Amino acid sequence: MGSPSLKIVVDAMGGDFAPVNEVAGSLDALRGGKAIEVILVGREEQIRPELAKHDTRGLSVSVVHAPEVITMDDSPTAALKQKKNSSLGIGMNLHKDGKAHAFVSAGNTGAVLSASTLILGRIKGVSRPTIGAFFPSEEGVCLLVDAGTNVDCRPQHLYEFAVMGSIYANRIFKYENPPVGLLNIGEEESKGNEVVREAYQLLKNGPLNFVGNVEGRDILRGKVRVVVCDGFVGNAILKFGESVPSFLKAKLFAYAGKSAVRKAMLGLVRGALRSVFKEMDYEEYGGVPVLGVNGVSIIGHGKSTPKAIKNMILKAVEVAEANVNQYIQEMLAGSVVRPADAVIPAHQ
């Protein structure tokens, strides 16, 4: 017998194309050869016929019925109470009760975040769970945290985001002692508003590899692996960044006009752009984790394709195996606060 397999709950009713893409993506993940099981949670009468379209022989997939569906239009905070038998609620509780190692959903982001926090609870020492975003850079992936979850932040929140982001960058992206920057309007310690100035002091005196203030330009430059900011700023930058590829395509298309040479160039550059922005491609990166909750909860894009669902499941496996939460709790508890101990080893 091999090592015990990891069980992943998939919210089969989450995305815009549920349960079609959820079922197809789950089966693709199972076919990858990893020792995993998938529990599809949702309307059995919709999931079973979808499963029947595929060859599932030898794949560890099961179905748990949940009659209600939380839609993109539901209020994130009210949805859980109003729909007690939703796939989100029942699925998250399976994870909470230890019947699965992780939860994955391409559904209503706010509702998944809310359910993660309320059902799984916060890691000891975490004031506010957070969701980050991945950016490509000239030097590697850059994790921007918070990317829209917490609009108003106190300095302590920013400090905790830095800890969570740093551990994620280390455990998942395998960066040794990842450099962390505080987003500000200039590099000097005195820059910015009161919140970032206080956060600067907390970070300066903390255990992370804090390099000081960074500016918007430093994200793509790859100056640091983790950039910390409040969710208002983070969301604005994330959405601006996400719009760059389609903006470029539109402008280059207009630039090409009727020129045959320029049109040929356009064909070539499309592949290049896709490669350049692959870190921002939700199909590739496979969802973002809710950091700071007692469990593994991965949120995907509403438009998730089967490929995106598959990568979300694989990401969930990776996060569960990497013990991210335990590292977060230990660092926030101060067991690694001495600067001499602060070098985080590269993940084996």
Add this chain to the structure above:
Amino acid sequence: MGSPSLKIVVDAMGGDFAPVNEVAGSLDALRGGKAIEVILVGREEQIRPELAKHDTRGLSVSVVHAPEVITMDDSPTAALKQKKNSSLGIGMNLHKDGKAHAFVSAGNTGAVLSASTLILGRIKGVSRPTIGAFFPSEEGVCLLVDAGTNVDCRPQHLYEFAVMGSIYANRIFKYENPPVGLLNIGEEESKGNEVVREAYQLLKNGPLNFVGNVEGRDILRGKVRVVVCDGFVGNAILKFGESVPSFLKAKLFAYAGKSAVRKAMLGLVRGALRSVFKEMDYEEYGGVPVLGVNGVSIIGHGKSTPKAIKNMILKAVEVAEANVNQYIQEMLAGSVVRPADAVIPAHQ
């Protein structure tokens, strides 16, 4: 006799390459055939020899001596007091005293902003002068305001930025009734923090063509012509945006690798990228105006080339001729507050 010429003060000691580029750019502007005069303010012993290198026959250029220079390292707030005879102080006072119609500098941005506010004073109704930034978009130029001047803002400040930005977009970019958006983390009226929610109400009840909340992605999409935000967010987005072209170049270069076809593509795409991002190219757009002060003050990039200086001067002429300040004052005074009156005519 033609129409009386506009006199523009150029801070000859402002930029990183002063006074060389300031002198060359000023003469280029004068050669353009517009009825303008340039007053170069700075160290006469440096400016005169520089002028002597050029053929200045028939050009209306004069020199006003200022022995002191405010550098990029000077504190923006202390510089004016410590260096009373700086080119910035003396030049700005020439404008204030009516001896010139506009002031232009490629020097210390904070110091120019501070001098503009302190020496020229604020337009009646303006709480805080502001500096915007220009973005390219799929539909035209987008003016983001504030781009880093005011880190903490109250709702009224955001409202005033919207008024100033809207009038600038109309008078200078010739957009009729320019659509204005409030940067937020979602489109719903209830989104964001308290400041933006209150600003939303002010804008909704104001005279502008307010389309509601917009997100980071809407800047490049060109959904609106003016995007309003506080200077912390604006600065982060501006600097992120400014870093996109060089990031793309670096990534595309790496992507091309040793492939001859891809290298050929790279050569073609460079020109295309330059065209796509020309609205963000400081050489082209010719500096940003300090909005909300009693005068015309244009701030340029420290690395301004002669071409950039020339375009700053031409921008100053344009702003002075367009009566931007009078429109701002009238709108803030409420003389155009009724929605029915709110359609701003296209500039003739």
